Amino acid sequence: MEIYNTLTKKKEEFKPVNPPNVGIYVCGPTVYDFFHIGNARSFVMADIMQRYLRYKGYKVKFVMNLTDVDDKIIKKANEEDVEASVIAERFTNAFFEDIEKLKIKKADVYPKATGHIKEILELIKKLEINGIAYNTGGDVFYDVHKFKEYGKLSGKKLDDLEAGARVEVNDKKHNPLDFALWKSAKEGEPHWSSPWGEGRPGWHIECSAMSMKHLGETFDIHAGGHDLIFPHHENEIAQSEGVSHKPFVKYWVHFGFLNIKNEKMSKSLGNFFTARDVIKRFSAETIRLLFSQAHYASPLNFSDELLTSAQKGLEKITNFVQTINNKLDKAEPDGNYPEFIIQTYYDKFEQAMDDDFNSPKAVAVIFDLIKNVNKILSEDEQWGSNFYEDILDFLNSTAEAVLGIIQEPVSASESTNETVDKLLDLLVQIRTKAKKEKLYEFADQIREKLSELGFTLVDTKDGTEIKK
RNA sequence: GGCGACGUAGCCAAGUGGCUUAAGGCGAAGGUCUGCAAAACCUUUAUUCGUCGGUUCGAAUCCGACCGUCGCCUCCA
Numbered sequence: 001m002e003i004y005n006t007l008t009k010k011k012e013e014f015k016p017v018n019p020p021n022v023g024i025y026v027c028g029p030t031v032y033d034f035f036h037i038g039n040a041r042s043f044v045m046a047d048i049m050q051r052y053l054r055y056k057g058y059k060v061k062f063v064m065n066l067t068d069v070d071d072k073i074i075k076k077a078n079e080e081d082v083e084a085s086v087i088a089e090r091f092t093n094a095f096f097e098d099i100e101k102l103k104i105k106k107a108d109v110y111p112k113a114t115g116h117i118k119e120i121l122e123l124i125k126k127l128e129i130n131g132i133a134y135n136t137g138g139d140v141f142y143d144v145h146k147f148k149e150y151g152k153l154s155g156k157k158l159d160d161l162e163a164g165a166r167v168e169v170n171d172k173k174h175n176p177l178d179f180a181l182w183k184s185a186k187e188g189e190p191h192w193s194s195p196w197g198e199g200r201p202g203w204h205i206e207c208s209a210m211s212m213k214h215l216g217e218t219f220d221i222h223a224g225g226h227d228l229i230f231p232h233h234e235n236e237i238a239q240s241e242g243v244s245h246k247p248f249v250k251y252w253v254h255f256g257f258l259n260i261k262n263e264k265m266s267k268s269l270g271n272f273f274t275a276r277d278v279i280k281r282f283s284a285e286t287i288r289l290l291f292s293q294a295h296y297a298s299p300l301n302f303s304d305e306l307l308t309s310a311q312k313g314l315e316k317i318t319n320f321v322q323t324i325n326n327k328l329d330k331a332e333p334d335g336n337y338p339e340f341i342i343q344t345y346y347d348k349f350e351q352a353m354d355d356d357f358n359s360p361k362a363v364a365v366i367f368d369l370i371k372n373v374n375k376i377l378s379e380d381e382q383w384g385s386n387f388y389e390d391i392l393d394f395l396n397s398t399a400e401a402v403l404g405i406i407q408e409p410v411s412a413s414e415s416t417n418e419t420v421d422k423l424l425d426l427l428v429q430i431r432t433k434a435k436k437e438k439l440y441e442f443a444d445q446i447r448e449k450l451s452e453l454g455f456t457l458v459d460t461k462d463g464t465e466i467k468k
Numbered sequence: 469g470g471c472g473a474c475g476u477a478g479c480c481a482a483g484u485g486g487c488u489u490a491a492g493g494c495g496a497a498g499g500u501c502u503g504c505a506a507a508a509c510c511u512u513u514a515u516u517c518g519u520c521g522g523u524u525c526g527a528a529u530c531c532g533a534c535c536g537u538c539g540c541c542u543c544c545a
Contacts, residue, residue: 039544154472154540157471228483310494335507367491375510459504460507461501
């Protein structure tokens, strides 16, 4: 398979450092607030990537960090007059609640910055020994001029950066582009002791420390939003390679923004919806289908109109799954098999996903299958159960296991009980009789009232079906 | 100012030199089925890929100019 690598600016054959193991590190949230639906896009697409790599048989170690010490957390803590850890814990919990609702698989490790102070200090010490970091009165900075390859990820040149520097002036820095590895403690901030005095880590160093600790000095995939390319990921490379003198990451993957009216959704612009609010109105599957229908690296406009359109698409999938399940219930094990080769759909699905996780194409394969199978079903012939099983197996291993877009049928025990089922059956029987006697108004009334209660009656050739 | 990305039907979106006289989803129009619905099926919905030039036997796909949109260069997924 091929993956587009930001570092080389082209698609490259994916060759893990140590197959079949694959190490993935994704920049996770700073836990100072609920994450918005734009953040959710990155998390969902990273989830689909790791699910697909597992589908391919790789042994994936998926690491997502939680930044739990940072200016914004401290600011909020001071506003509420609580410890920073209180804020961090609150939004860490919220983060886990929200990703679960989005059907995002748990990472193997969720390292926290505050849990890796020792590793962070080790790294800074080594950078200091290598002459790359300098200490000015308790603040330690990275000297970007000491790393020859600085700018290789973002394609920026130091001269250009300096020319357009909008970085705030800081007398302590040798160069405006130097960045903080360690910040000396200020009043009302969490702090740890270090060789340079009390302080806290800079933002970039935690990711170098935690990714190398959990995945080694060179690992396979490092992913994050497009806005992290510079300076965050650029700095991570400088820090990590400045110590290890080895390539830090083989494949850099960056997610396109979720836009609102063509503008990047962001907290600072204020044009955002929290993921939790969107999940209240649309299902995880709808959101995941919407994201899957665009390539992960392209910008995607977000609107209710698009969500509704995805919801309609999802209904098509859900109806189909229900139809196949109903057919399977009535099918004979040794029935006929239609002229249909399921393998071609697996092949096409894999071809699509192998091409830099082309999920829109993969989704198209799934819709193609639905259309073609529906066509076969409309021929009104009975097929053997292995046909329906093949279809369900395909959907489970692709649409669900990789993309996560198959809705769980509401289990009978949750929504109803046996008595309700019997009463429903009774009503359906009465309605069927009414229909036979052409009492259509009465029959429609039953259908309407039940629909209001959440039960949809559908008349088919084989009788009336109840959808809950 | 520097660097970069993008512009495909009413909307979203694949396709990056011949397999495509452009996938898939949503929407719209007509039809089949049905007592009616719903679902499903069939047909129609871009001779054309921002504009203008160029390269090529051949371009949405390569090159150039122009127009437009967005992003990064400060925290941001």
